[in-house]
Amino acid sequence: MLVARRLGKRYGEKRVLRSIDLELPPGGFLVVTGPNGSGKTTLLRICAGLAQPTEGTIERSLERAQVGYLGHEPLVYRELTALENLELYGRLYRIAERRERIGMLLERFGLWDVRHERVASYSRGMTQRLALCRVLLHEPDLLVLDEPYSALDEPGAELLDAQLAELRGERTFLLATHEPARVEPFASGRLALAA
Amino acid sequence: MSYVRDVGALARKDLLLELRARDTLPAMLLFVASVFVVFHFALPGTPSRLETIGLLWVAILFTALLGLGRAFVPEREQRTFDGLVLAPCDRSAIWLAKSLATLAFLVAAEVVALPLYALFFHPVGAATVAAVVLADLGICGVGTFLGAMAVATRARDLLLPLLFLPLAMPIVVGAVGASVVGSPGRYLGFLALYDALFAVVCWASFEYVVAE
Numbered sequence: 001m002l003v004a005r006r007l008g009k010r011y012g013e014k015r016v017l018r019s020i021d022l023e024l025p026p027g028g029f030l031v032v033t034g035p036n037g038s039g040k041t042t043l044l045r046i047c048a049g050l051a052q053p054t055e056g057t058i059e060r061s062l063e064r065a066q067v068g069y070l071g072h073e074p075l076v077y078r079e080l081t082a083l084e085n086l087e088l089y090g091r092l093y094r095i096a097e098r099r100e101r102i103g104m105l106l107e108r109f110g111l112w113d114v115r116h117e118r119v120a121s122y123s124r125g126m127t128q129r130l131a132l133c134r135v136l137l138h139e140p141d142l143l144v145l146d147e148p149y150s151a152l153d154e155p156g157a158e159l160l161d162a163q164l165a166e167l168r169g170e171r172t173f174l175l176a177t178h179e180p181a182r183v184e185p186f187a188s189g190r191l192a193l194a195a
Numbered sequence: 196m197s198y199v200r201d202v203g204a205l206a207r208k209d210l211l212l213e214l215r216a217r218d219t220l221p222a223m224l225l226f227v228a229s230v231f232v233v234f235h236f237a238l239p240g241t242p243s244r245l246e247t248i249g250l251l252w253v254a255i256l257f258t259a260l261l262g263l264g265r266a267f268v269p270e271r272e273q274r275t276f277d278g279l280v281l282a283p284c285d286r287s288a289i290w291l292a293k294s295l296a297t298l299a300f301l302v303a304a305e306v307v308a309l310p311l312y313a314l315f316f317h318p319v320g321a322a323t324v325a326a327v328v329l330a331d332l333g334i335c336g337v338g339t340f341l342g343a344m345a346v347a348t349r350a351r352d353l354l355l356p357l358l359f360l361p362l363a364m365p366i367v368v369g370a371v372g373a374s375v376v377g378s379p380g381r382y383l384g385f386l387a388l389y390d391a392l393f394a395v396v397c398w399a400s401f402e403y404v405v406a407e
Contacts, residue, residue, distance in 0.1 A: 050277055052406070065283035075278035077208065077269060079215040084208075091204040092282035094197065118215070134278070 001026045001061055001142060001172050002047060008055030009042050016042045019056070022191055026141075027169050029186050032176040034193030040176040041072065041146055043193070047174055048144040065093060068140030070148055074131035078120040082111050082130050085119065086137060093138035105133040109159060124151040132160065143167070145175045149182060157182070201284040205292030210299065212269050219265045223304040227258040228311060235315040247316040248323070248374045252367055254308065255301075255327065256334070256360075262300045263338035264355055266293055267346040276346075280405050290339055290401040298335040305331070322383070326373035329386035333366045333393060340397040343404050365389055 002024040009017040017039035024030050024047075032040050045051040046058060048069040069075075076085040083102065090098035106112045109129040119127060128151045135143065149157050161182075164173070168186045177183060180190070213219055234250055242250075270276045279289050305327060309319050338359050345354040366389060373382035 048281065050281065063283065064281060067281060069277065069281055071274075071277060073274035073277070075275050076273070077212060077275060078273055079212050079269070080208070084211065088204055088208050089278065089282065092201060092279075092284050094283070 001028070002058070002174070004047070004053075004056065004058045006056035007043070007046065007053050007058060009039070009046065009051065010054045017046075017053075020191075020193070024142075024172060024174060024189075026172055027188075029168055029173040029183075029188045030175070030191060031180055031183055031187045031189070032174065032191045032193065033178070033180050034176075035195045038193035038195050040193055044069075044144050044146045044174060044176055045071070047142075062142055065138065066141040068135040068138065068143045070131055070135045070143075070145045072146060072150075074119075074127045074134070076119050076127065076130055076134060079118055081116050081118055082106060082122075082133070083115040085130065086133060089134055089137055095138055101137060102133075105136060108163075109133050110155075125153050125156055128152055129156055129159075132163070136163070140171070142172045142174065145173065147177060148175065149177065149179060198285055198288060201288040202292045202295070205279070205288060206295045209269075209293060209296030213296070213300065216269075218268065219262050220300050220303055222265070223258050223262050223300060224307055226261055227254050227304050227308040230254040230257075231308070231311045231315050242316065244317045245375055247312070248371055250316075251308075251312050251323075251374075252330075252370055254312075255305065255330070255370075256363060256367065258304050258308070259297075259301050259331075259334045259338060260356060260359060262297050262304070263335075263342045263359065264352065266297050266339055266342045271346050271351075276405065286405055287398045287401045289405065290343065290397055293343075294335045294339040294397075297339055298331055301331050301335060320374070322379040323374040325383055326370040326379070326386065329373075329383060329390060330366045330370040332390045333386065334363060336390065336397050337362050337393050340393075340401060340404065343401065362393075 004020060004022045007017060007020040020043060022030065032043060034040050042051065046053050048067050049060065049064060050069065086102045090102060095101055106115050109132060111126065111129055119130060148160060152160060164186050175183060231254065280286065313319050341358045342355055345351040345358065348354055366386065369382045369386040369389065373379035373386065376382065
């Protein structure tokens with residue numbers, strides 16, 4: 001599904017990623033670890049198709065619609081409600097039975113009762129739950145998750161655990177985390193980046 | 196058909212954001228009204244129509260610049276560009292929707308600006324209204340395209356006027372010409388040609404503007 005060879009990225013003189021090789025077969029679950037500044041986010045952005053490498057090659061047997069990306073930012077509009085945000089993405093991804101899918105996700109992530117409230121009024125943890133709803137909304141084949149547990153409280157983290165357990169094997173995962181022990185039960189491979 | 200639906204969904208989002216945040220339109224209205232009030236009292240005697248037409252177009256251009264500078268603020272501040280860029284819709288739909296939303300704000304500002312101009316200076320003719328409509332299309336299309344380029348840079352507030360104003364000069368020439376001559380057909384045709392040409396360029400190349 002994803003094959004990268006000698007992948008590197010520079011921003012001007014600054015090298016942020018150096019000679020990474022990775023292979024991610026369909027159904028795989030690759031956990032990326034490394035200290036701050038090791039290039040985890042850059043690697044994930046390249047794999048999601050949001051950035052281009054300056055060195056090496058990457059082959060993706062996927063279209064844009066088959067990728068779900070969760071970055072450091074939730075990628076939702078703070079002045080819109082949870083429902084309006086998901087409606088927007090649902091329309092752009094042309095999801096059949098959009099309303100039902102949105103309702104099911106909001107219910108699952110405990111946001112149904114606050115669906116008409118603006119995201120600006122949400123806590124960081126609630127916003128992260130909404131971001132997870134956004135990522136899962138179009139049922140992507142490849143899920144690229146950058147620190148998905150950040151800002152989640154224990155019930156939220158358990159919800160995410162349950163979601164990962166349910167989708168593991170059915171979908172392909174590329175997940176960066178500072179807590180590898182948490183996702184150890186799901187992992188099929190590990191990639192440790194050096195600073 | 197799905198392209199139109201994408202543009203509709205994105206433009207609706209921009210209008211909804213403005214309705215909630217009220218960041219852009221009040222600033223544009225206040226600016227354009229202030230310009231006319233200040234010049235009404237600052238200009239000595241009764242300025243000629245030729246002089247005030249220039250003033251009208253300067254006011255419209257800088258009011259538009261104010262709106263264009265804020266067009267991508269939600270995407271920049273909330274980093275939602277990544278979400279839009281990853282969506283499977285044609286990326287030019289982002290440009291077209293943003294241009295339409297900015298056009299709506301600019302037209303709303305002009306609905307106030309033109310009567311104010313008529314009140315303080317001279318009546319507005321049909322040719323001027325036609326020039327405003329055609330100029331708005333060019334201003335919003337080109338300005339939104341350049342706004343998307345500028346938003347990715349640190350010097351975005353400086354870069355947008357630097358890029359936009361030289362490209363807007365043909366619009367000013369065409370619009371002022373259409374407003375002051377007896378038969379404005381040639382100038383209106385020039386504005387329509389400018390709009391068509393830049394619409395195609397912006398539509399075809401927006402994909403590369405949003406790619407990292």
